[in-house]
Amino acid sequence: MAKTKTFLCSACGASSTKWSGRCEACGEWNTISEEKPLSSGPASKSLGARRGHAVPLTDLSAEEAPPPRAMAGIDELDRVLGGGLVPGSAILVGGDPGIGKSTLLLQAAAAFARQGLKTVYVSGEEASAQVRMRARRLDLADAPVQLAAETNLRDILTTLEAEKPQLVIIDSIQTMWADNVDSAPGSVTQVRATAHELTTFAKRHNVSVIMVGHVTKDGQIAGPRVVEHMVDTVLYFEGERGHQFRILRAVKNRFGPADEIGVFEMTGGGLAEVTNPSALFLSERGQPSAGSVVFAGIEGTRPVLVEFQALVAPSPLSQPRRTVVGWDGGRLAMILAVLEARCGIPFAGLDVYLNVAGGMKIGEPAADLAVAAALLSAREDAPLPAETVVFGEISLSGALRPTPQTENRLKEARKLGFTAAIAPAGGKTGSGGGLSLTRPTDLIGFVGEVFGAG
Ligand code: TYD
Numbered sequence: 311m312a313k314t315k316t317f318l319c320s321a322c323g324a325s326s327t328k329w330s331g332r333c334e335a336c337g338e339w340n341t342i343s344e345e346k347p348l349s350s351g352p353a354s355k356s357l358g359a360r361r362g363h364a365v366p367l368t369d370l371s372a373e374e375a376p377p378p379r380a381m382a383g384i385d386e387l388d389r390v391l392g393g394g395l396v397p398g399s400a401i402l403v404g405g406d407p408g409i410g411k412s413t414l415l416l417q418a419a420a421a422f423a424r425q426g427l428k429t430v431y432v433s434g435e436e437a438s439a440q441v442r443m444r445a446r447r448l449d450l451a452d453a454p455v456q457l458a459a460e461t462n463l464r465d466i467l468t469t470l471e472a473e474k475p476q477l478v479i480i481d482s483i484q485t486m487w488a489d490n491v492d493s494a495p496g497s498v499t500q501v502r503a504t505a506h507e508l509t510t511f512a513k514r515h516n517v518s519v520i521m522v523g524h525v526t527k528d529g530q531i532a533g534p535r536v537v538e539h540m541v542d543t544v545l546y547f548e549g550e551r552g553h554q555f556r557i558l559r560a561v562k563n564r565f566g567p568a569d570e571i572g573v574f575e576m577t578g579g580g581l582a583e584v585t586n587p588s589a590l591f592l593s594e595r596g597q598p599s600a601g602s603v604v605f606a607g608i609e610g611t612r613p614v615l616v617e618f619q620a621l622v623a624p625s626p627l628s629q630p631r632r633t634v635v636g637w638d639g640g641r642l643a644m645i646l647a648v649l650e651a652r653c654g655i656p657f658a659g660l661d662v663y664l665n666v667a668g669g670m671k672i673g674e675p676a677a678d679l680a681v682a683a684a685l686l687s688a689r690e691d692a693p694l695p696a697e698t699v700v701f702g703e704i705s706l707s708g709a710l711r712p713t714p715q716t717e718n719r720l721k722e723a724r725k726l727g728f729t730a731a732i733a734p735a736g737g738k739t740g741s742g743g744g745l746s747l748t749r750p751t752d753l754i755g756f757v758g759e760v761f762g763a764g
Pocket residue numbers: 405406407408409410411412413414444447448576577578579580581
């Protein structure tokens with residue numbers, strides 16, 4: 311049989327039979343490289359899996375108690391996991407290098423171990439001495455966590471089968487290699503193979519496995535995206551280097567709500583929980599100024615208040631700048647188009663900058679109205695009324711759509727000392743949280759009420 315070459319994209323994992331500069335599946339440039347093919351199925355070479363046994367089949371109606379979950383006692387982590395750790399689950403924690411993944415997972419390992427879970431921490435990046443040093447610094451040295459510095463997956467699995475832990479942490483998946491796969495550690499093929507082995511191991515032995523995956527932009531090391539389909543839960547650990555805040559975000563969770571976030575602060579003594587993120591994100595806010603608007607958002611099950619900042623200035627460029635940090639650029643273009651088409655407020659010839667304060671990333675459409683308010687306020691150089699929160703989704707027709715969980719948003723705003731809110735008409739407000747409400751039905755009404763008809 312003639313061997314055909316396989317080329318894999320390190321960003322999305324798509325395979326093709328020829329090299330090209332741009333991946334046809336995900337559109338990324340320079341991410342395609344030649345890979346040795348995966349071993350063809352569960353041959354005798356595969357690590358551990360025996361073949362040919364009949365599997366027992368069960369009915370859908372079979373009774374099963376909900377899985378007992380283990381709590382770390384770190385609320386921000388337990389909530390993101392969907393209410394604790396499910397036994398036998400495979401979890402991927404992705405994030406940029408240096409963001410604090412190892413710190414978070416060492417703290418998690420220690421917390422689970424102190425709750426009585428038998429925990430093993432396998433580091434492929436650092437020597438045991440380094441991990442111990444960090445543990446001492448974090449004041450976790452007394453936690454009953456077992457350490458190993460190893461990258462050979464076969465040895466790791468053999469050890470785990472003997473030790474029978476309940477929780478295994480693999481830091482990181484890019485450093486692991488399976489000796490039955492003829493490819494360098496960190497390549498798509500290796501990452502996929504090792505993640506698959508570990509996930510299967512988790513299911514078969516009812517051991518929770520948490521894997522760390524680095525995300526790199528240049529595509530040299532395989533992103534953990536290819537692994538996302540295999541695991542039960544995908545968490546992203548994000549944050550700006552210049553900021554202290556770190557956000558653990560669930561993007562996929564078979565055992566709980568996705569979109570849940572946990573907020574941490576990186577301190578000299580490790581990651582500290584932030585139990586009131588709204589207060590933190592608004593802490594840098596000064597006097598009301600033009601272009602600054604507080605958005606009452608919902609992240610998962612929790613309301614979170616953040617500040618949108620906009621700057622609008624005459625542009626020297628023929629193509630004015632549109633720069634966004636923390637929000638979607640396409641969505642900004644849409645809001646600008648709606649403002650122009652439905653309200654007759656042009657932004658042509660003006661540079662537009664939009665920023666979410668504190669390094670937070672917002673994905674909710676309910677932020678539309680807050681963004682529109684920030685843009686108008688910046689353009690007109692007119693601050694919004696003090697102590698006001700804004701939220702609401704804008705449709706292309708210029709109508710405002712009511713947002714889910716209006717009541718929770720208002721309650722959170724009230725709790726943080728806000729006195730007024732601008733929200734779309736319709737939608738349950740309950741008592742309004744005691745705030746004075748402005749409830750426009752469309753964008754024109756909003757502009758008229760907030761900025762005067764002019
Ligand atoms: P680390 O967990 O090693 O990141 P990752 O595993 O994601 O690559 O964290 C690295 C950064 O965290 C490093 O720049 C120093 C900082 N840090 C603190 O600020 N305080 C601490 O207590 C620790 C352990 C790390």
